[in-house]
Amino acid sequence: MTKIGKILGYFVAISIILVIPFFLYFSWGALLEASTNVKLGVLTAAVSVFAFVYNNARQQAREIASRHFSEKREAYRKFFDLMFAMVASQGNGEPIPEKETISRMREVAKEIMIWGNADTINAYNDFLVYSATQPSGDPKAIFGIIEELLRNMRKELGHSDSRLKNLALTKLLVKGDEHHNLD
Numbered sequence: 001m002t003k004i005g006k007i008l009g010y011f012v013a014i015s016i017i018l019v020i021p022f023f024l025y026f027s028w029g030a031l032l033e034a035s036t037n038v039k040l041g042v043l044t045a046a047v048s049v050f051a052f053v054y055n056n057a058r059q060q061a062r063e064i065a066s067r068h069f070s071e072k073r074e075a076y077r078k079f080f081d082l083m084f085a086m087v088a089s090q091g092n093g094e095p096i097p098e099k100e101t102i103s104r105m106r107e108v109a110k111e112i113m114i115w116g117n118a119d120t121i122n123a124y125n126d127f128l129v130y131s132a133t134q135p136s137g138d139p140k141a142i143f144g145i146i147e148e149l150l151r152n153m154r155k156e157l158g159h160s161d162s163r164l165k166n167l168a169l170t171k172l173l174v175k176g177d178e179h180h181n182l183d
Helices: 003-033 036-092 098-115 118-133 139-156 176-182
Strands: none
Touching: 003 036, 036 098, 036 139, 098 118, 118 139
């Protein structure tokens, strides 16, 4: 765009901004003096336009949320798959190679960075920090941090976990006869 084009664009924009108040003032005055049928027609048109714009905005928000849901579901599935693989590897004595674990954790971090909300990102960071600084820490503490992360992920996917018991999600990762260790 040339310099003259930009100046002309600014001039038109400023002119429109300055003219709008005068237009509204004179339109309002004309509307007040108009007959009841005209007022009713204008009101009906205004309500129709408002309803149309509102419904379009809601529909667009629903479509975006729907697209995000499928992406979040896949992103969080990667984390769940990794967690269950790690638990299974401990149970069968064949640990996942460290290189593979780090690669999968980086992929999960990238997905959470893109699709996670602030609470999920913060919970994931807390999980990473605790995992790195407390490698053999209190099992209840690490399970509490994992529980918070899982609940945030599930909340983003539309689940209400208000009726879940304490550590109910992380207890799904351990054998039933070990649940008492987390109470």
